[in-house]
Amino acid sequence: MRLINLSRNLALGLGLSLGVGLLMSGSALAADSATARHHPKEVEFEFEGPFGTYDRGALQRGYQVYKEVCAACHSLQYIAFRNLADKGGPEFSEAQARALAAAVRVPAEPNEQGETVDEKGVPLTRPAVLSDKLPAPYPNENAARANNGGSLPPDLSLMAKAREDGVRYVYSLLTGYDEKAPASFHVPAGKNYNPYFEGWAIGMPKPLNENGVTYSDGTKATVAQQAHDVVTFLAWTAEPKMEDRKRMGFGVLIFLVTLAGLLFAAYRKVWKDAH
Numbered sequence: 001m002r003l004i005n006l007s008r009n010l011a012l013g014l015g016l017s018l019g020v021g022l023l024m025s026g027s028a029l030a031a032d033s034a035t036a037r038h039h040p041k042e043v044e045f046e047f048e049g050p051f052g053t054y055d056r057g058a059l060q061r062g063y064q065v066y067k068e069v070c071a072a073c074h075s076l077q078y079i080a081f082r083n084l085a086d087k088g089g090p091e092f093s094e095a096q097a098r099a100l101a102a103a104v105r106v107p108a109e110p111n112e113q114g115e116t117v118d119e120k121g122v123p124l125t126r127p128a129v130l131s132d133k134l135p136a137p138y139p140n141e142n143a144a145r146a147n148n149g150g151s152l153p154p155d156l157s158l159m160a161k162a163r164e165d166g167v168r169y170v171y172s173l174l175t176g177y178d179e180k181a182p183a184s185f186h187v188p189a190g191k192n193y194n195p196y197f198e199g200w201a202i203g204m205p206k207p208l209n210e211n212g213v214t215y216s217d218g219t220k221a222t223v224a225q226q227a228h229d230v231v232t233f234l235a236w237t238a239e240p241k242m243e244d245r246k247r248m249g250f251g252v253l254i255f256l257v258t259l260a261g262l263l264f265a266a267y268r269k270v271w272k273d274a275h
């Protein structure tokens with residue numbers, strides 16, 4: 001009898017807490033879904049699909065957009081200047097990559113006196129070389145937040161893979177600033193309305209503008225074009241060996257098909273007279 005009572009109380013208690021838990025998570029979900037991020041735009045990229053490769057022009061223009069726009073706030077910590085000349089990447093010539101590096105300044109090593117700052121306390125810099133990683137815009141997270149109203153601009157190296165819908169998400173985010181917020185939605189001070197961002201209020205100001213960069217290959221720099229190019233570039237930084245992987249996959253497939261054919265021929269030959 002005692003045992004039955006105990007188990008009944010236990011079951012009641014469990015049931016009650018489960019119910020309350022469900023109710024609470026239900027209301028939390030309801031609150032979130034009002035400002036849940038919009039479904040990303042339907043855009044397609046050349047590098048998708050089993051045989052897709054990166055468009056070299058887009059990669060090279062994408063680097064330009066990153067460097068001239070995004071690099072003011074976002075790091076790209078896994079990429080070195082020499083990678084810009086890698087096969088399967090933007091494929092700048094080595095001389096071009098060297099010149100791109102030399103155009104960027106990175107923190108200098110200590111000089112002969114062991115100093116890393118000049119007499120005014122300004123950190124010493126030098127032109128980058130091929131082996132340098134792309135420099136981060138801020139020395140640390142606190143500085144990054146302090147310069148961005150408390151929001152942290154994340155490293156972009158793996159961003160195209162880190163978020164659900166990766167490339168389409170980043171594209172939508174970059175091109176999603178021109179929509180009008182519904183009257184019922186209050187955009188907090190220092191934030192910007194962007195319905196593709198979870199919660200709709202993003203700390204990043206609209207980064208891309210019509211003709212915000214001037215492409216050397218004559219491509220018209222619309223916002224959509226710049227977004228397409230920089231997203232292609234970020235897809236490559238997130239998966240620099242994609243073309244190798246696809247080529248390898250195709251090779252393996254051919255090999256397996258050939259092997260299957262040979263085995264079948266051998267099988268027929270071996271069993272031909274065995275009745």
Ligand code: HEC
Pocket residue numbers: 065066069070071072073074148151152153154156159163170173174201202203204205207208230
């Ligand atoms: C003026 C600074 C600034 C510039 C320029 C800038 N961003 Fe941002 N970005 C931010 C900040 C701040 C955040 C964090 C926003 C937040 O958490 O509310 C952010 C967040 C992001 C995110 C992550 C969104 C998420 O889901 O967390 C992506 C992707 C991004 N930026 C891409 C870019 C790209 C690509 C460019 C260049 C075209 C760029 N940003 C230019 C400041 C900037």
